[in-house]
Amino acid sequence: MMRALVFTGPGVVEVDDVADPVVGSGEVLLHVAAAGICGSELHGVKTPGFRVPPLIMGHELAGMTDAGDPVVVNPILSCGRCDLCLRGLRQICRERQIIGVHRSGGFAERVSVPATAVRPLPSELGWERAAIVEPAANGVHAWSLSGRPEGGTVGIIGAGAIGLVCLAVALAKGAARVEVADRAASRLEAAARLGAHATVPALTGEYDVVFDAVGTPETHRQAVERLRPGGTTVWLGLANPEAGFDASGLVRTEKRIIGSFAYTDEEFEEAVGLVADWELHWVRSYPLDEGARIFTNLMEGGDSPIRALLRPN
Template sequence: MRALVFTGPGVVEMWDVPEPEPGPGDVLVHVVASGICGSELHGVKTPGFRVPPLVMGHEFAGRTEDGAPVIVNPILSCGHCDLCALGTRNVCRQRRIIGVHTPGGFAERVAVPAGALTPLPEGLGWTAAGIVEPAANAVHAWALAGAPAGARVGVIGAGAIGLACLQVALSGGAASVEIADRSDSRRAIAGRLGAAAAVPQLTGEYDVVFDAVGAAATHEQSLARLRPGGAAVWLGLADSTAGFDAADLVRGEKRVLGSFAYRDDDFAAAVDLVGGWDLSWVDTFPLAEGAEIFTTLMNGRATPVKALLTP
């Protein structure tokens, strides 16, 4: 079986790997679409908890052995702790993630627990199916912010997560959404998707700011552009440095909310949402070209905004 494998710092390669062996309760999924995530680009360039050799890929959809189309929720939790009981499997202390801790979707086939599968609704295409996972992150972030209809929203970063935040906020009734990115092409896409303004850096004052980058500078910007009493939701993982003015946080009674992945209801909501989105910013490539596409994105190429690999 062919798979794209993280083999060492800064290196991914196409390998022939053994066929997956489903364990008790597992289902074999023939992958149709698997998205490259920015966290994977960062994780390969600066290795941490992803241990090579590893078949990554946590954003994927495919068909089961009997041909049923499915979307995979990659979060694996213990299912019985206090956090799981609260419905917050995403922060289970024992959580694992398919494509991070177990082999993932950058392959022709992958074995996953049956409970991780969501049926692909009739009429929902494979491109949309491949975007459900990042869309669920944006749904969760919007919910954490309070889903504030009528809010002035700022988004830092017009990658896949930032564009998903833009579309979720608009569908949730935001009064306006402005988005910041250094890339001219990504700003143009954001404008086409409905951003009230697409600029190199946010300059307004907002009720909610989503930081989809996660660098120290964007942490600082998210708080600086936030109105007193507003909420900054951090989704990005580029840098562990906080970088913000704590005194301003206190005096302005501002809130910083960490947003990791999604709850099961967020994932279900994303399945319902993505079918109505403009996904012209998503590009599809054969898995055989995965090493080249992954490496060029990892080294800073701004396009494609979102790449889906298809075995």
């Protein structure tokens, strides 16, 4: 038996003793060292649908193999043979599955994952940084989709973990000015510490690129309105499916909206190197046994910490 944080029903997660994972053919047993709680999981437990209980979630994970190798897990599983996979677009494979969504994930002491999902880690990286690789890869992918506006102006809506990694990537890649909007003062403070040129309750300028890391009708509308003519907004947030923007204005000003889901294998590898130098004051670790309390607090609207990691071992 082992300890795990289990999604047991709408709005409920519980730490419990569960059976050890069965390691199948082509799989490896991972001793989890750290797993991040993603906002999509908070929403998924509060409003079940994509994730079906009972489920051990956790798609942002890193740990040690039985052989003693430190690894991080790329949770995107794909068929590997379709037209999209062969073009390097595994993240949008029509048969895509995700560790922690369609099968058990990292909110446990141990988890079995396909050997193809593990990526080696530099031994000096540390588990806290390793657990940030997956969200960081989302930021790398969003930057690529935006057209890589080196020397341009960037607006970011939402200073949660995804908004902050978009900020860190934009600064690393050469954006001339990055402004971040959020309603929570503590999150704006975190963005300022990471190097945002301005932190505001709402974007008011005109930007080459706007990243929407929230995903509500209101933020969708703001993201489109704040673009310069011909600009691009990249939507990463999944809070609400409604579009909420003026389609006529989109046509008249040739603005572009691009959805961003996950990352390519190359972008995931790039993220491993990027996080080594990041300031991670916005990340905090907790024992797995505190998982239900931490998860529930965040699910009910708590805004601290910005990214919580569960540490089983």
